[in-house]
Amino acid sequence: MRRLAGLCGLGEVRAALLKRVNDLVSASRDGAPPAHAANVVLAGDTGSGRTAVSALYAKCLAETGVLRNGAVHRIALSKVFARSPGEARAYTAALLADADGGVLELDLDTAFTARPAAERTAVWDALVAHAERTPQTALALRGPQSRLGDLMRERPDVARCFDLFLRFPAYTAEEVAELICRRLTARGHEVDEATRGALVARLADRPLADGARGAHRLADRMAERVSPERATAAATPAEPSLPGPGAAAHRQTTPPVPAGNKEPAAFLAGGLAAHD
Numbered sequence: 001m002r003r004l005a006g007l008c009g010l011g012e013v014r015a016a017l018l019k020r021v022n023d024l025v026s027a028s029r030d031g032a033p034p035a036h037a038a039n040v041v042l043a044g045d046t047g048s049g050r051t052a053v054s055a056l057y058a059k060c061l062a063e064t065g066v067l068r069n070g071a072v073h074r075i076a077l078s079k080v081f082a083r084s085p086g087e088a089r090a091y092t093a094a095l096l097a098d099a100d101g102g103v104l105e106l107d108l109d110t111a112f113t114a115r116p117a118a119e120r121t122a123v124w125d126a127l128v129a130h131a132e133r134t135p136q137t138a139l140a141l142r143g144p145q146s147r148l149g150d151l152m153r154e155r156p157d158v159a160r161c162f163d164l165f166l167r168f169p170a171y172t173a174e175e176v177a178e179l180i181c182r183r184l185t186a187r188g189h190e191v192d193e194a195t196r197g198a199l200v201a202r203l204a205d206r207p208l209a210d211g212a213r214g215a216h217r218l219a220d221r222m223a224e225r226v227s228p229e230r231a232t233a234a235a236t237p238a239e240p241s242l243p244g245p246g247a248a249a250h251r252q253t254t255p256p257v258p259a260g261n262k263e264p265a266a267f268l269a270g271g272l273a274a275h276d
Helices: 009-031 051-062 084-099 118-130 145-154 175-187 193-205 211-224 228-235 265-273
Strands: 040-043 072-078 105-106 140-144 164-167
Touching: 009 040, 009 051, 009 164, 040 051, 040 145, 051 072, 051 105, 051 140, 084 118, 140 145, 145 164, 175 193, 193 265
Parallel strands: 040 140, 040 164, 072 105, 105 140
Antiparallel strands: none
């Protein structure tokens, strides 16, 4: 729950999921949660945070005892065999069996929309039929908002399988900068305020096209510009200290700016060049 609460941005998504988890826990104390109560729709574009959110949601459901495990099993709907209704039902049952006790995440990808109408119908019919019988497995359906909205209008029976429809907005420049800084911190770097400010200004002027994915790629590019010698020296404490209970791992104490380059904006130019 703590990691879900600490998500960068996505305030409405975060609040809705935290409330849903708490509601599911309360319902579990009174008996079995209602059918479909844990199923969610994740509507957004590439890089909007859906993958991270579904993983954290699954962990929350497992930690609170709503599901047996926090595993997420992902498959594109275009990969679901459906040459006949019987094949679609059998394959969907196998997918749910593999995801038993966890989350089955289904991607409404472009290739699926190009399949013959009969095959698409067979997949949705199979999903609806099996969703009623597998309350121990949560379903997450992801895709672009417009495509998912059309589906819910055209197939109200599919819509009834999902109690929560979450819309993922685009990240702001400040939120993308925060994602970059968190990635750099995870790699052992401390980001100074000048670098953070330059990031926000640069991203406000030229946003990344792919949100969180682009933020992580850019952070990795920035980290690679730190010389290995400087990184090693910064990560090594000057004087060894005795480890103690709860001692944190050492982090590089220098900001992620290459030696000899004192201008954060100049440092960022190289990292952002690939996104221009």
